[in-house]
Amino acid sequence: MTFLVIEFNSRLIGMSRQESLEELHQEIRHCENCHLYKTRTHTVVGEGPVDARLMFVGEAPGREEDKTGRPFVGRSGELLIDLLNKIGLSRESVFITSVLKCRPPGNRTPRKEEIETCLPYLHRQIEIVRPDIIVLLGGVATSSLIGPWKLSDAHGRFYEANGDAYFITYHPAAALRFPKMKSRIEKDFEILEGELK
Secondary structure: OOOOOOOOOOOOOOOOOHHHHHHHHHHHHHHOOOHHHOOOOOOOOOOOOOOOEEEEEEOOOOOOHHHHHOOOOOOHHHHHHHHHHOOOOOOOHHHEEEEOOOHHHHHHOOOHHHHHHHHHHHHHHHHHHOOOEEEEEEEEHHHHOOOOOOOHHOOOOEEEEEEEEEEEOOOHHHHOOOHHHHHHOOOOOHHHHHHHH
């Protein structure tokens, strides 16, 4: 007996994952669901292959990201790419995004209502990309997706929630501000590398 397998993770039947992702990103680029659209230069939807094994989730775009429309292109991005390269990965091999798709004014911490408004976009990205591991960079990404954790206790570990695998580490910006964090995040990436082998 032959069974027909149909995937319903796309909003339109027959739409490829790549097309679904592009449609979602177009929707995000035109989003006016919260007040942040009034102060943004660009939305920062995220980028990477639709079949990426790893998805990195940060907090929100910063000044450089807002200028370019690309995630992690400032100093934090340079450190993230360096960390990836040290474990044999390239920027092009992973999917990089953030909880918020618009920059909060002055790079302030995202507000609860902003996170709640933007989070469905991230959930849809996860649904389409279906990464093996979602790497949560910092407290905002962690609390937004799996709940409040004390990073000093939770970093460097894998967690499973809602059928997805997560790995928690510090945000690269923390390593830039606090030198002792850099060695912690480097060790976390070594743990991540071990899981990927």
